[in-house]
Amino acid sequence: MWLWAKIGRQDLLAHCRRSRGKVLLTCRIPRERVLLSEFDDWHRVLNGSPNILALPGESDDAYGDRLNLVLDDFFDRVSAAGVEHDPVSTWPQDLRPEIEASWETILDPSNYPRTSYWTATVHELHAEDVTEAVRFVD
Template identity: 55%
Template sequence: MRRQLLLHTIQTAEAFDALLSTGVLVPDNSFAEPSYADAYGWMLRQMGARLATVGDGAIWFWARIRRQDLVDLCSRANGEVLLTCKVPREAVLLSHFGDWHAALNWRPHVPDLPGESDEEYGARLDRVVDDFDARIRAAGVRDAGVQHWPEDLRTEIEGSWEHVLEPLNYGRFESWQATMHLLRTDHVLEAVRLER
């Protein structure tokens, strides 16, 4: 039996209408924030390497989120549509929502160590980030996109981001996100138009 995941996504009314009319929702990359192009590009390469599906973009979902947080997101999405979906696990790349921000901010991801206090972690995080930042500045590429960094620094930072893709690293109460190349109508269990 194939494993399935329950996911939630908030889509525009136009995207939902396209899903209904074509049977498939593909990502609209025009919504991607240009300043996050390096992080999105890395995520797309990871999807290409780790998923059996193919595509030129990613549809974003919540794979684990506190109910109240999802309710809060829905309250700010007037006119949009909340889709609850059940999808095959092999079509989904999971990632840790909070730790994903290391990629969005072009900084190394520094995982917690077992038994490490908040103060110890903070001090170690500062050392790692300061050291990496100093090497980026020395290379003269601090304000250039990651794709323009020397290969050794780019490989190092992107390698640190891979930690965010391993669900065994996530805590019980943390938010997880998911990406897929496309969504089909047969994945959708429920659609709710969000109106105040």
């Protein structure tokens, strides 16, 4: 089950406005039952994209410039290999280990910026994990 683990109040409210008729659960789940990831980093995996971390002290502009160069180079090589629409598991041995190695950082919360959104996945949700339930009216 997918959950928000950390999200800004305004963004959570924006999501809730699109959830009329649904229920928002607030839960407390022991850490050993939760797999944390940073929202954007996890979506890089889902979208078959490398995860490129900012360097210590790197400005947002410098990171953006470097990120674009790295991604352009990587996806040019993916395109040249003709595998842009194929599952990563079938990619050539020069590309697959590179992208998979970049994903190793996504499960370490020490890599997440303070302002990022954290997601969590749990195998199961127990009734005693739920501390509050709010239904959004139609």
